[in-house]
Amino acid sequence: MSDPDGAVPSLDDEDGVMAAYRLHGAEVYRFVLRGLDDPASAQDVTQETFVKAWRHADRFDPEVASLRVWLFGIARNTMIDHVRARRARPWQGALADPPTVEAAAGSVSDHADAVLDGWLVEEGLRRLAPHHREALVQTHLLGRPYDEVAAELSIPVGTLRSRVFYAMRALRAAMDEMGVSL
Structure with missing residues (x-):
């Protein structure tokens, strides 16, 4: 996806990241929220997704995948990292309802993979x-x-x-x- 002028935002600077966020931020947030079922965690993961995109802007290749697909890949990996970090810090379980944490852990690998696979197939079909x-x-x-x-x-x-x-x-x-x- 690109902005209305047809150009892919450059992630090398703050303006480019903001443009990418305006184009894809809400969609990435909804994807993460469906995976984690926790609005606060979804906000954190979405923010981390765009920070990682900015830090690794040199890895984005529009010839390989669209910016949207690349961002969703980062979001998926960031969700998995988030769930793993929670599991590695059991004391944080007292801060959240344990069934909610367990449900989120299962939904990330199941639902997120299915959604990302669908987007990848869609991109391939295009x-x-x-x-x-x-x-x-x-x-x-x-x-x-x-x-x-x-x-x-x-x-x-x-x-x-x-x-x-x-x-x-x-x-x-x-x-x-x-x-x-x-």
């Missing part, structure tokens, strides 16, 4: 040719039968199967470029 993306979405993601999709697209079933095959190959290559293993 990199496919439209006819490949449509074939893959219709058959694999929506689970529609090949003959039904082929009839709707007015192409032979064999052509659809070929498109799905090459779409999967292109998706694997796109995910490899983004540093994601399938």
Whole structure:
């Protein structure tokens, strides 16, 4: 994602980080809040996400992944670090309701992984040719039968199967470029 002018904010300075926060801060916060189910911790993790993005701005490569995907990766890792730190400091358990802490620990690895995986697949699908993306979405993601999709697209079933095959190959290559293993 980029700002309305189409430029990706530079994270090298305070203005760039603020622009990135305006673009993605609320979305990152909601993601973290769903994972931790604790507004105060979600605020801390969101803030730490943008601090880490600023400190490691040199690692961001818009050719590999969008700023949004990169920030969500940082947020996911920061959530995991947050939960691990809580587990390493049992005395902090007295400061929070233990069932809430345990529930948050389980939800980070389960829910956060699923959400991040969804965004990564979405980013990979954006990199496919439209006819490949449509074939893959219709058959694999929506689970529609090949003959039904082929009839709707007015192409032979064999052509659809070929498109799905090459779409999967292109998706694997796109995910490899983004540093994601399938």
